[in-house]
Structure formats: C-alpha cells, structure tokens
Amino acid sequence: MSRSNKIKSFLRDLFFKPLDLVCGPRKPNPQEDWDEIAAREQKRFPFDALVAATKDFSPHHKLGEGGFGPVFRGRLEDGRDVAVKRLSQNSNQGKKEFTNEARLLARVQHRNVVNLLGYCAHGSEKLLVYEYIPNESLDKILFRADAGRRAELDWKRRYDVILGVARGLLYLHEDSPDCIIHRDIKAGNVLLDDKWVPKIADFGMARLFPEDQGQVQTRVAGTSGYMAPEYIMHGRLTKAADVFSFGVLVLEIVAGRRNHIRSGSAYEAPNLLDWAYKMYKKGKTLEIIDPLVASTAIPEQAVLCIQIGLLCTQIDPQLRPSMSRVVLLLSKKPVVLDEQITRPGIPGRMKYQTRHRPHSSSSSDSTSSTTRTNTFGSRLSNSIASSSASASTHN
Ligand SMILES: Nc1ncnc2c1ncn2[C@@H]1O[C@H](COP(=O)(O)OP(=O)(O)OP(=O)(O)O)[C@@H](O)[C@H]1O
Numbered sequence: 001m002s003r004s005n006k007i008k009s010f011l012r013d014l015f016f017k018p019l020d021l022v023c024g025p026r027k028p029n030p031q032e033d034w035d036e037i038a039a040r041e042q043k044r045f046p047f048d049a050l051v052a053a054t055k056d057f058s059p060h061h062k063l064g065e066g067g068f069g070p071v072f073r074g075r076l077e078d079g080r081d082v083a084v085k086r087l088s089q090n091s092n093q094g095k096k097e098f099t100n101e102a103r104l105l106a107r108v109q110h111r112n113v114v115n116l117l118g119y120c121a122h123g124s125e126k127l128l129v130y131e132y133i134p135n136e137s138l139d140k141i142l143f144r145a146d147a148g149r150r151a152e153l154d155w156k157r158r159y160d161v162i163l164g165v166a167r168g169l170l171y172l173h174e175d176s177p178d179c180i181i182h183r184d185i186k187a188g189n190v191l192l193d194d195k196w197v198p199k200i201a202d203f204g205m206a207r208l209f210p211e212d213q214g215q216v217q218t219r220v221a222g223t224s225g226y227m228a229p230e231y232i233m234h235g236r237l238t239k240a241a242d243v244f245s246f247g248v249l250v251l252e253i254v255a256g257r258r259n260h261i262r263s264g265s266a267y268e269a270p271n272l273l274d275w276a277y278k279m280y281k282k283g284k285t286l287e288i289i290d291p292l293v294a295s296t297a298i299p300e301q302a303v304l305c306i307q308i309g310l311l312c313t314q315i316d317p318q319l320r321p322s323m324s325r326v327v328l329l330l331s332k333k334p335v336v337l338d339e340q341i342t343r344p345g346i347p348g349r350m351k352y353q354t355r356h357r358p359h360s361s362s363s364s365d366s367t368s369s370t371t372r373t374n375t376f377g378s379r380l381s382n383s384i385a386s387s388s389a390s391a392s393t394h395n
Contacts, residue, residue, distance in 0.1 A: 043106070043118035045129050049076065050084050050120055057086065067204065068098050073132060081132035082117060089124060097204035102128055104203045107177045112168030114191060114201040133201075134194050139187035143258055147292060150256065155296040157196045158253050162305055163330045164198040165190055169246055170323035172200070173239045181237060185245035186226045187252055225259045229345040230317055240317035244345065246326070247312025251276050254305050256290025273313050273344035280310060280341065304329065307337055315345035 053074030054061045061072045069088030075081055087098045105116035105128075120127040135141075138161065141153050153161075165185075172180040182189075182200065189202040228244035230236050248259045251272055259272035276288050285303050286294075308329055312320050319342060321329070329337065 043116070045118045045120040045127070047120050047122035047125060047127075050074065050127055050129065052077070053082060054084055057084075066202070068101075080117075081134075083130045083132045085128040085130070087126040087128075095126070098126060098128070101203040104178070104180055108172070108180070110168055110171040110176070112164045112198055112200060113171065114199040130201075133191035133199055135192035135196065137188050137201075138190040138192060138198065138253075141192065142187055142253065142256060150290075151292045153196070153293070155293045155298065155302070158293060159298075159301055159305065160196065161190070161192070161198045162250050162253055163327070165200060165246065165249065166323060166327045166330055168198070168200040169242060170327050173242070173323050181239060182242050182245075183237070184223055184226075185242055185249060186223050187249060187258075188223075190249070228317065229315060238317060239322070240320045243312045243320045243323060243326070244317070246323070247309045247320070248273065250305055250309035250312065251288070254290065254302060254309065255288050256292055271346065273310075273346070276306060277310055277341075277344050280306060304337070307341060310341045310344060311337075311339055313344040314342045316342065 051057070053076050054072040055074075057070070057072055061074060063071045063073050063083060065071065066085075069086050072084045072086065073081070074084050085098075087095065102116070102119055105114075109115065114133060115131040117129045117131060120129065141149060169182065169185065172182060180203075182203065184202060184204075185200070189200065191199045191201050193199060226245040226248050228241040231241040231244075252259055255272060255276065257272060279285060279288050285306050286297075286299060288306055289297050289302050308321075308326055312326065314320055319339075321339065
C-alpha cells in the first residue's frame with residue numbers, strides 16, 4: 001500500500017470507527033463513486049444485458065415513472081424478472097438521490113425491503129436493478145383500485161402487510177449494517193409481491209443515522225400527510241419521524257382511506273388521525289375499519305392496529321413507540337397495551353417543488369418529493385398548543 005493510501009485508510013478508520021461500533025462494520029463514504037460501489041459489492045450489470053432484458057427499454061415494458069425517471073420490467077438471461085430504474089439524464093437532484101439509493105441499499109437485505117440486485121454505469125447512463133415485485137404498490141390497491149381488487153386485500157393480508165412493513169422498518173432502524181431512516185414511508189413506497197408480502201421501496205431520501213446522535217438536523221423532505229410535525233417544523237430527524245409515518249400508514253390500511261389533506265381546495269376531508277382519535281376516545285374504534293374488510297376483520301387485531309397507529313402518530317415524538325416495541329405488540333398474543341394514547345400530531349403539510357420529473361408521472365401521490373419550503377397551517381400550531389391533553393387507553 002502506498003504511503004498516501006495508508007494515510008487515507010488510517011483517517012477512514014479514525015473517522016468511521018465510532019459509527020462502526022454502534023451500527024456495523026463500515027459506513028459508506030458519501031463521496032464514493034457509483035462504479036466503485038457496484039464493483040465492491042460485486043453487483044455490476046453489463047448495459048447490454050439490461051438492454052436485452054427490457055427489449056431496449058421498450059415502452060411496453062415500462063412499469064411507471066418516478067422522480068428519478070422511468071422504471072422498466074425485464075427478464076435477465078438467467079430467467080430472473082427484474083425492475084430496472086433508469087436515471088433520467090437531466091436531473092441533478094435525481095442524481096444525488098439515485099446514488100443515495102444505490103449506496104444505502106447496497107448492503108441491505110431483508111424479506112420486507114426491496115432487494116437491489118445491482119447497478120449499471122455506462123457512459124452517462126445510470127441504472128439500478130431490483131428484484132421485480134409483481135403485485136403493484138400498496139397505494140394503487142388500497143386507494144386507486146376498484147372495490148373487487150381492494151377487497152382482495154382482506155383483513156388477514158392487511159394485518160400481514162402492517163406486520164411486514166413494521167419488521168422491514170425495524171430492520172432498517174436497528175438491524176441493518178447501517179442504521180437507516182427511510183424518511184418517506186407511505187403506501188406508494190410499499191410494493192407487494194405475488195404472495196402479498198410487503199417490500200419497502202424508494203430509498204432516494206433515506207438517511208444514515210448515527211446512533212450516538214439523538215437526532216439529525218436536515219433539509220425537510222417527504223410526503224405531505226405522512227411527515228411528523230416536529231420534523232417538518234424544525235427539520236429534526238429521528239427514527240420517531242419514520243414511526244409517525246408508519247402510524248399514518250397503519251391507520252390508512254385499516255381505514256382504507258388516505259390521510260390526505262387537500263391543501264387549498266374548498267373541500268377538506270376530515271383528517272384521518274383526528275377522526276380515528278375521536279372515534280377511539282368515544283369507544284367506537286371499530287367504526288374506523290374499512291367497510292370492505294369489516295366482515296373479515298378480527299376485532300382484537302383491528303383494535304390493536306388502530307391503537308398502534310395512534311400511538312405512533314402522537315404529537316410528542318418521545319411518546320411514540322420504537323419499531324421493536326411495535327413488532328413485539330403485533331407479534332404477541334394476547335397483547336396488553338400499557339401505553340396511554342395522547343392526541344395525534346397533525347402531519348406536516350408543505351408547499352413544495354416536486355423533484356424533477358422529466359416526463360409525466362404515473363404516481364398519483366399528492367406530493368412525494370424534496371426541495372421544499374415549509375409552511376404550517378394554523379391547525380398545526382393549534383394542535384401543538386393543545387397537545388398536552390392526554391387520554392387513557394380504552395377499546
Ligand atoms: N422493484 C419493482 N418491482 C415492480 N415495480 C416497481 C419496482 N420498483 C418500482 N416499481 C414501479 O415503478 C413505478 C415507478 O417507481 P419509482 O419508485 O421510481 O417512483 P414512485 O415511487 O412512483 O414515485 P417517486 O419516485 O416520486 O416516489 C411505480 O409504479 C412502481 O410501482
């Protein structure tokens with residue numbers, strides 16, 4: 001090893017050691033080149049193989065289009081079905097997030113997290129290759145499909161989806177080689193496989209989280225309706241912000257409706273969290289359940305999920321449970337909930353500039369993206385003022 005490489009290696013050890021002790025053996029270097037990651041992880045795909053797999057990125061193979069650019073379905077020579085994300089050429093913002101996704105997913109492997117098979121860098125082309133997840137995203141089925149398709153997502157499947165996402169998130173927070181905060185947990189970022197197993201996807205905005213720090217101060221990014229109030233107000237990012245988004249997702253899955261705030265429209269749907277909390281306080285918790293699955297729902301499970309959704313969305317981040325507590329609650333039977341449930345936070349809403357979308361997008365999410373300036377509706381401030389009111393747990 002040359003002298004300068006020795007110095008580099010010494011400095012790397014010196015700076016990354018503390019994080020290694022807590023989170024795992026190595027912290028990826030933010031400056032690391034795309035191709036170096038691919039080579040190190042032995043996950044390089046030849047461009048030609050991806051051209052052949054997607055029939056030259058044929059429009060017939062296009063699955064959709066996100067903030068990075070189009071995603072294509074393909075079949076590799078060895079028979080594996082893949083989804084190929086192709087970074088659009090004209091997005092600077094996208095490039096950073098794309099590399100972020102590649103870097104963070106490189107060593108992540110869990111049944112409930114979408115599996116990154118590899119990368120391809122070819123001239124100015126950058127592509128990510130994932131396992132293909134055939135059953136669409138959760139939001140398409142839950143909010144956009146017809147009643148028949150929505151009912152296919154019966155109670156058992158919904159419960160398993162909630163448990164699966166909880167396990168995936170627990171893995172990211174506690175068990176993955178690097179501690180990761182996803183920052184954009186939402187129904188649109190949960191893909192379902194042919195056995196309805198949920199896979200957390202879209203790591204473009206995810207952040208490494210040094211465990212020895214209580215929080216990370218960061219530029220606010222995420223999706224309206226899912227973002228924790230303290231995060232959107234102060235940019236204070238902790239695992240509790242993911243827990244808040246998870247709680248919103250749980251209530252959406254149980255209720256079969258979006259926690260959607262239509263900013264600026266004459267009609268504002270009642271906020272799902274407020275409504276769920278009110279029903280819970282009135283002892284009418286079961287009325288929250290999506291009528292399409294009410295007949296198949298196991299009442300104790302449904303009540304537990306609603307309680308967990310409300311616990312996770314409490315306005316005080318300190319009162320939200322950790323993902324390990326959530327997984328324990330969901331896995332244990334019968335369960336006794338010791339925690340008191342307090343008033344939910346109003347999920348952040350913000351004015352935003354969408355992440356660069358080169359063509360029209362297939363995503364119907366109301367928001368989904370980064371570079372935004374935040375504004376707070378008076379409802380947010382009011383709710384914080386009245387947040388000290390707490391309620392005792394009951395069914
Ligand atoms: N591994 C995969 N298997 C099957 N379909 C996928 C896979 N990854 C993405 N898709 C589909 O490709 C489309 C685009 O996904 P992508 O993650 O790029 O963007 P998005 O989540 O729709 O939007 P945004 O990037 O703004 O969050 C979506 O319809 C998604 O369901």
